Amino acid sequence: MFMHNKRLQYTVRVGETNPVLASLLLEQFGGPDGELAAAMRYFTQGLAEDDPGRKDMLLDIATEELSHLEVIGSIVAMLNKGCKGAISEASMTEAELYLSLTKGGNSHTQGILFGGGPALTNSSGVPWTAAYVDSRGDPTCDLRSNIAAESRAKIIYERLINITDDPGIKDALGFLMTREVAHQKSFEKALYSIQDNFPPGKLPGIEKFANIYVNTSQGPGDGKGSWNAGPQWDRIDDLEQTMPIDGGDGQATVVLADDEKGTLDQLLVRTLSDPEGDPETGVDLGAGAGAGRITDEDLGGAADINDAADQAKAATE
Ligand code: MN
Ligand code: MN
Numbered sequence: 001m002f003m004h005n006k007r008l009q010y011t012v013r014v015g016e017t018n019p020v021l022a023s024l025l026l027e028q029f030g031g032p033d034g035e036l037a038a039a040m041r042y043f044t045q046g047l048a049e050d051d052p053g054r055k056d057m058l059l060d061i062a063t064e065e066l067s068h069l070e071v072i073g074s075i076v077a078m079l080n081k082g083c084k085g086a087i088s089e090a091s092m093t094e095a096e097l098y099l100s101l102t103k104g105g106n107s108h109t110q111g112i113l114f115g116g117g118p119a120l121t122n123s124s125g126v127p128w129t130a131a132y133v134d135s136r137g138d139p140t141c142d143l144r145s146n147i148a149a150e151s152r153a154k155i156i157y158e159r160l161i162n163i164t165d166d167p168g169i170k171d172a173l174g175f176l177m178t179r180e181v182a183h184q185k186s187f188e189k190a191l192y193s194i195q196d197n198f199p200p201g202k203l204p205g206i207e208k209f210a211n212i213y214v215n216t217s218q219g220p221g222d223g224k225g226s227w228n229a230g231p232q233w234d235r236i237d238d239l240e241q242t243m244p245i246d247g248g249d250g251q252a253t254v255v256l257a258d259d260e261k262g263t264l265d266q267l268l269v270r271t272l273s274d275p276e277g278d279p280e281t282g283v284d285l286g287a288g289a290g291a292g293r294i295t296d297e298d299l300g301g302a303a304d305i306n307d308a309a310d311q312a313k314a315a316t317e
Contacts, residue, residue, distance in 0.1 A: 002063075008067070008070060008071050008074060009064070009067040009068065009070070009071055010071050010172050010175045010176070011172070012071060012074045012075050012078060012168070012172055013168030013171070013172075014075060014078035014079055014166060014168055014169060015166045015167065015168055015169075016166070017078070017079055017080065017081050017082035017083065018079045018166075019079065019080055019082070019083040019100070019101070019103065019105075019107035019110060019111065019116075020103050020104045020105040020107050021079055021105075021163075021164055021166075021169075022075075022076045022079035022080045022083075022105075022107065022110060023104075023105035023106035023107045023109075023110055023123055024105055024123050024160065024163065025072060025075055025076050025079070025123075025160060025169075026076060026106070026110075026118065026119060026121055026122060026123050027122050027123040027156055027160065028072050028153070028156055028157065028160065028176070029069065029072050029073050029076060029118050029119075029120065029121075030119065030120035030121045030122055030127070030128040031121075031122035031123065031126075031128075031156070032122065032132045032152075033149065033152040033153045033155075033156045034069075034072070034122070034128075034153075034156075035065050035066070035068040035069035035072055035176075036065075036069055036120060036128055037128070037132040037133060037149075038061075038062075038065040038068070038149060038150075038153060039062050039063075039065035039066045039068075039069060040062075040130065040132075040133050041062075041132075041133045041134075041135060041146065041149060042058045042059070042061045042062035042065060042146070043058075043059070043062035043063075044133065044135060045058050045062075045135050045137075045142055045146075046058030046059040046062055048137060049139070051139070053190075053193075054139060054190055057186060057190060061183055061186065064179065064183075068176050068179065071172060071175075071176060072118075072176065073118040074118075075169060075172060075173075076118040077116070077117060077118055080110060080111075080116035080117070080118075081116065082100075083100065083101065083107070083110065083111045083116045084111075084115060084116025084117075085116075086100060087101070087111045087112070087115065087116065088115065088116075105123065106121075106123060106124055106125045109121075109125045138200055138201055139190075139194060140191060140194055140197040140198070140200040140201075141200040141201070143187050143190055143191040143194075143197075144191065144200070146183075146187045147184055147187045147188055147191065150180045150181075150183045150184035150187065151180075151184055153177075153180040154177055154180040154181055154184070157173050157174075157176055157177035157180065158177060160173055161173045161174060161177065209245070211232060211233055211234050212233070212234050212235075212236060212245070213228040213229070213233045213234070213235050213236065214236050214239070215228070215235060215236060215237045215239075216239065218237070278295055278296075279295070280295045280296065281295070284296075
């Protein structure tokens with residue numbers, strides 16, 4: 001069961017109201033790397049987890065993320081207090097109110113649609129979605145994703161810290177940012193507490209393909225490093241000679257039942273194209289300036305685009 005404690009995890013001291021900053025901070029309230037996404041990610045993973053240690057950790061961190069949601073949401077609400085009162089009580093002239101709501105960011109939506117309350121959107125007003133949670137129910141897979149999610153959250157907090165000079169907000173954001181660093185460490189430890197955590201899952205990789213690096217982007221800028229060359233790698237630079245890599249003919253085939261083959265043959269015959277014809281189409285009938293060449297047009301000997309360009313050049317001389 002959940003209980004609610006009326007004290008925040010970290011004290012929120014906002015120096016002055018600022019609806020534009022509030023709209024930017026929504027990125028960590030209802031955005032892809034925000035606190036609701038983090039809480040839902042670990043909460044749903046924790047419910048399904050069977051390992052007692054990981055289950056405990058996931059539910060601890062999920063609940064802390066909800067506490068962070070409360071902190072960031074409270075900062076947004078404080079920043080919007082001026083806007084909330086003004087729009088509800090019409091305490092300014094229409095022109096002043098209009099100006100106060102349209103200073104930038106997404107602040108007008110927060111005032112007009114949400115009345116100054118923290119909205120479950122990102123900083124552009126895009127609604128939160130469960131699609132931000134990419135759990136797959138495999139611990140080594142999900143822990144790696146959690147590590148990446150914590151590092152993204154850390155970076156977004158860092159950017160938000162860099163756009164405010166309010167010391168109280170900087171202070172609280174610094175706390176939230178640092179907790180994501182600590183969570184990343186817990187997930188790293190949990191990942192490496194599983195023996196043989198790479199590759200993820202149960203099936204091993206196929207040995208003969210596991211060490212290959214395929215140099216598919218070739219030309220100036222080709223580089224080598226430990227990630228694609230050296231003792232761990234069998235490098236393929238000559239793509240023509242080695243593809244398809246399985247030694248087969250590289251064609252896609254399927255064994256069809258007789259009735260499937262008959263139906264597909266019918267379809268092929270019905271939609272066969274005629275490479276000999278040159279039909280007139282609606283494009284020809286409606287062609288005006290800029291239409292390019294059209295069917296049966298007298299091309300004046302301009303057999304290709306180079307000839308046409310030469311003709312155009314000659315005409316201007
Ligand atoms: Mn958090
Ligand atoms: Mn976190």
